[in-house]
Amino acid sequence: MTTQPPELIEFRYELLEDGIGHLVFDMPGRTMNVFSNRAIHEAEAVADWLGSSGLRGLVISSGKTTAFCAGADLGELAQAYAMIIAAPEDQRWQIGRDHFAPIGRAFRKLETADVPVAFAINGLALGGGCEFALAGHYRVLADTPATALGLPESLVGLLPGGGGTQRLPRLVGIEAAMPVLLDAARFTAADAVAAGVAHRVVPAGQEIAACVEWIRSGPQPKQPWDRADYRIPSAEEVAARLAGLRRARQEETGGHYPAITAILDCVEFGLPLPMDAAVGKEIDIFADLIKRPEPRDMISSLFLGKQTWQKQRKSGALPEVYDSIAAAIRQSWANVAARFEPADVEAAARWARLSATILPGGPVQPVSARVLGEHPGIAPTGIWIDAPQGQDQVIAGALLGAAVVAALEHGRDLDADSRRAADFHSISAAGFPAYLGGPFALYDSIGSDGVRRLIAPIAS
Numbered sequence: 001m002t003t004q005p006p007e008l009i010e011f012r013y014e015l016l017e018d019g020i021g022h023l024v025f026d027m028p029g030r031t032m033n034v035f036s037n038r039a040i041h042e043a044e045a046v047a048d049w050l051g052s053s054g055l056r057g058l059v060i061s062s063g064k065t066t067a068f069c070a071g072a073d074l075g076e077l078a079q080a081y082a083m084i085i086a087a088p089e090d091q092r093w094q095i096g097r098d099h100f101a102p103i104g105r106a107f108r109k110l111e112t113a114d115v116p117v118a119f120a121i122n123g124l125a126l127g128g129g130c131e132f133a134l135a136g137h138y139r140v141l142a143d144t145p146a147t148a149l150g151l152p153e154s155l156v157g158l159l160p161g162g163g164g165t166q167r168l169p170r171l172v173g174i175e176a177a178m179p180v181l182l183d184a185a186r187f188t189a190a191d192a193v194a195a196g197v198a199h200r201v202v203p204a205g206q207e208i209a210a211c212v213e214w215i216r217s218g219p220q221p222k223q224p225w226d227r228a229d230y231r232i233p234s235a236e237e238v239a240a241r242l243a244g245l246r247r248a249r250q251e252e253t254g255g256h257y258p259a260i261t262a263i264l265d266c267v268e269f270g271l272p273l274p275m276d277a278a279v280g281k282e283i284d285i286f287a288d289l290i291k292r293p294e295p296r297d298m299i300s301s302l303f304l305g306k307q308t309w310q311k312q313r314k315s316g317a318l319p320e321v322y323d324s325i326a327a328a329i330r331q332s333w334a335n336v337a338a339r340f341e342p343a344d345v346e347a348a349a350r351w352a353r354l355s356a357t358i359l360p361g362g363p364v365q366p367v368s369a370r371v372l373g374e375h376p377g378i379a380p381t382g383i384w385i386d387a388p389q390g391q392d393q394v395i396a397g398a399l400l401g402a403a404v405v406a407a408l409e410h411g412r413d414l415d416a417d418s419r420r421a422a423d424f425h426s427i428s429a430a431g432f433p434a435y436l437g438g439p440f441a442l443y444d445s446i447g448s449d450g451v452r453r454l455i456a457p458i459a460s
């Protein structure tokens with residue numbers, strides 16, 4: 001005798017056979033499943049129900065042909081920043097933590113409900129979609145080129161906050177997990193089984209049957225880390241294994257990409273803990289990260305802006321102004337470079353992680369602040385760009401401020417979507433540093449007064 005789950009909108013539920021339930025992730029009106037706030041709350045409601053459902057197993061699959069799930073809803077995530085930053089500073093961490101904790105809590109409840117949970121995955125399972133699957137006891141992947149597991153959160157300045165930084169290294173080991181966590185490497189279906197992150201690869205269309213077969217075998221619904229024989233590594237052991245990687249990443253990013261440090265912290269401080277405390281540690285670190293400007297600005301340009309840019313390019317309607325903006329940014333850098341020693345400019349650009357070769361300066365042109373108008377910033381960013389200090393920061397600030405002026409001069413009439421796309425283009429084509437989200441995102445963050453401060457050393 002089984003009971004019905006709570007009312008669901010983003011998922012569908014059916015009985016496959018006696019005692020085996022099937023949860024289908026299938027968001028109405030969306031081309032791809034994502035973890036919207038509603039989907040997260042429904043996943044938690046299912047996990048709450050599961051223990052008393054009477055089921056002997058649950059299979060979870062996707063109703064979409066596009067992918068299993070593309071992770072947290074990045075549109076909603078971008079809005080969450082506005083909600084967090086609107087609160088008094090001393091409340092932001094707690095508000096962010098309370099807002100994002102449900103995803104990890106739902107997945108932890110799923111794996112501890114004492115009912116075998118199997119995931120049937122055909123297509124991409126990324127970010128929160130991959131984390132959802134890692135909270136199952138069994139994963140079957142379709143043998144298709146499109147099927148892959150990955151945690152690409154770092155690419156948009158985030159960390160996997162649904163337990164991914166904890167479950168993946170526990171499953172595959174620290175060394176195999178770090179390229180997935182830090183560099184968005186993916187496991188193909190075959191790689192996933194070889195690495196121990198999935199259990200079986202089957203021809204497309206047979207994933208659900210393979211999950212049912214596993215449930216019929218009467219498996220123990222316990223994750224490796226919840227078993228009595230699981231060995232928790234010591235804090236010293238984990239720190240020693242990550243030390244070299246930490247040094248290399250600090251050197252590579254100059255410390256400008258806080259998600260990289262945060263992911264390393266999650267692994268270093270989470271792995272020596274039992275799983276409940278470990279997911280708590282992960283969401284504590286996530287709450288620190290999400291109130292910073294870098295994730296907001298990277299989501300804005302590297303996801304939302306990129307989506308617009310790709311759609312415009314696909315329809316043959318990529319505005320020429322994006323190239324004009326990129327060219328004007330490069331020219332503005334040459335102009336700034338003309339005022340300083342070439343070696344100092346090179347050092348400053350390297351320090352700020354501009355990924356462009358700055359052309360030798362031409363004749364010095366004045367940089368006019370008139371185009372900046374009066375535009376309030378969102379809030380102090382809390383990073384170096386608020387108040388550049390020392391030669392590298394001052395020159396880097398001047399380069400970036402001049403780039404904002406150049407972008408505004410050429411893109412004054414762009415709407416919000418196109419500004420985000422122009423930001424994406426400025427990062428990919430001109431080498432504007434990704435952690436600042438592009439010139440328009442920087443203008444929105446620090447406002448006209450902030451940009452005026454940056455260009456003060458070169459304004460006349």
Ligand SMILES: C/C=C/C(=O)SCCNC(=O)CCNC(=O)[C@H](O)C(C)(C)COP(=O)(O)OP(=O)(O)OC[C@H]1O[C@@H](n2cnc3c(N)ncnc32)[C@H](O)[C@@H]1OP(=O)(O)O
Nearest residue numbers: 031032034070071072073074075127128152153160161162
């Ligand atoms: C705590 C947890 C944190 C996280 O999980 S953070 C999120 C991590 N995930 C990602 O960063 C993945 C972002 N998405 C992508 O990289 C790409 O997309 C894919 C590789 C998944 C698919 O690419 P392609 O096949 O070219 O499809 P498409 O046109 O990019 O996307 C199809 C539709 O799906 C929407 N979408 C995809 N991913 C997300 C997302 N994560 N949040 C919100 N929407 C998403 C798009 O916008 C679009 O929508 P429309 O059909 O209306 O144009």
